[in-house]
Amino acid sequence: MLSVENKYDVDQKVFVISHRKVHKDTTKTCDVCLGEGNIKYRGYTMPCPKCCGKGRVVLEKKDIKIYSVDENPHTITSVRFSVSRQGQVLRYRIDGNKFDNKNVEEERLFSTYDEALKKCDKLNNIDVNQKTDYIWHDYYCIPITGENIIVKDVFGKEWDNHRWNGSCYYEYCETFGKPSRVDIVSWRYAEEGK
Numbered sequence: 001m002l003s004v005e006n007k008y009d010v011d012q013k014v015f016v017i018s019h020r021k022v023h024k025d026t027t028k029t030c031d032v033c034l035g036e037g038n039i040k041y042r043g044y045t046m047p048c049p050k051c052c053g054k055g056r057v058v059l060e061k062k063d064i065k066i067y068s069v070d071e072n073p074h075t076i077t078s079v080r081f082s083v084s085r086q087g088q089v090l091r092y093r094i095d096g097n098k099f100d101n102k103n104v105e106e107e108r109l110f111s112t113y114d115e116a117l118k119k120c121d122k123l124n125n126i127d128v129n130q131k132t133d134y135i136w137h138d139y140y141c142i143p144i145t146g147e148n149i150i151v152k153d154v155f156g157k158e159w160d161n162h163r164w165n166g167s168c169y170y171e172y173c174e175t176f177g178k179p180s181r182v183d184i185v186s187w188r189y190a191e192e193g194k
């Protein structure tokens, strides 16, 4: 006799974790122009032939996953359990199959937003014990959700009042937050008590 232990039931509100792939280039300073982008040759200044004037060369290209949680709860519309030679599968339909347009595994569902956020932080490899000021992290390294951070744009300008809200970088302005307009290349945690 099979007994199915489903954690969630039909009509229950849940918070769902999703991930998206982002492209990440690991670069290093060009060893011909030493990051200048230009070289001098017989008294002439010309664009560096190795990095084409960019100052940096790409070492590795890869796709990484960023996990996030939708802050709006979703409703379970059906629970499906199936048994095959490959094993047992428990899947949930959410919002009448509108969510992601497919059945969702139990591991992606949470009864509270906070639980879902904590799981995302973990999946995004955030080490909560390594929250150190003054260390700059690159864009793809996700900060602890809700912590104050300072971001740096492509021109090296710093912007404070930023946070990661669980799905995107946003700018906090007094009473509301909105997605950041800054073209963020790196960030660091703000000092404690600031």
Ligand SMILES: [Zn+2]
Binding pocket: 030, 031, 032, 033, 034, 035, 037, 038, 048, 049, 050, 051, 052, 053, 054, 055, 056
């Ligand atoms: Zn170069």
